[in-house]
Amino acid sequence: MTRRIDLRRVAQYGVVVVVAVTLNFLLPRLMPGNPLALIAGVDVGMLAPEQRAEIVARVGLDAPMWVQYLRYWGDIFTGDFGFSFRSSRPIVDMILERLPWTLLITGLSLVVSAVVGVLLGALSAWRRGTKGDLSMLSGMISIESLPSFWLGMVLVSLFAVQWGLLPSFGAVTPASDLEGWAHVWDIISHAILPVTALSIVGTPGVYMTMRYSMLETLGEDYIRTARAKGAGERRVLFGHVARNTIAPVITVLAIRLGFAFGGTVIIETVFSYPGLGRLVFEAVAGRDYPVMQAAFLVFTAAILVANLAADLLYPLIDPRSRTS
Secondary structure: OHHHHHHHHHHHHHHHHHHHHHHHHHHHHHOOOOOHHHHHOOOHHHOOHHHHHHHHHHOOOOOOHHHHHHHHHHHHHHOOOOEOOOOOOEHHHHHHHHHHHHHHHHHHHHHHHHHHHHHHHHHHHHOOOOHHHHHHHHHHHHHHOOOHHHHHHHHHHHHHHHOOOOOOOOOOOOOOOOOHHHHHHHHHHHHHHHHHHHHHHHHHHHHHHHHHHHHHHHOOHHHHHHHHOOOOHHHHHHHHHHHHHHHHHHHHHHHHHHHHHHHHHHHHHHOOOOOHHHHHHHHHHOOOHHHHHHHHHHHHHHHHHHHHHHHHHHHHHOHHHOOO
């Protein structure tokens, strides 16, 4: 039974990978605009037909679509994503250069949103029906409806422009010779606003999951039995309720980790933060097909790995979900 379920799950992930790679290949090519101008670096109208054909052939866009598709699969298996149309740099180097910055702000924001969301969700559920619970719930719903770009602009306007407390763009101070702890603080100060924006946007989802999971658990018979046996409120909360409600939260966090890579596009653009999100924005604006495909593939892989991790973690956290 377990083996059949595992094989079925592997097959599902295989189908998802094929569909995701196919869409990743097609969508950039279906976008309006001609990348030839960016490849050539000059006005396309000034090029002779022979020059245009030579440039298109050099980047492989002259082949039939199905040939390009097969080549794309081959590049994925060999780890060769080619060169950027705009900068003529290896795409792997560009991704490895941007990836640490995205991991920094997404990892920190995930930790902050997890801690704040779990604590507030547990407190809200424990005091369900009170004014504090309803106010907190209304506040989280309002925060979740805020556009992330608007939130980022407000943070820049307040903390960077009006109060001058934090830098408004970039990951480090340009042309600085900082070393040691001064360099570390420079990186931290540039990451505070992006991490704050991502944490604010991500907290309501964790809060909602924790709150409703606890509300469902508080109504179970074994909770009433524990109270009837004289168990204290603290023991009921941490020994019974929290242990049985944390599994859905961890699953949500694992999935959010995968989606966080793609979700940083807006925030990194607002703060001009040099992560993968900013790289995607620049590639889309410049019709840089290879860079778009490689970045989207990284996002897809992150989501699939996060979902796989959630599938593997859930039975370990909640033994009731294991298949005998």
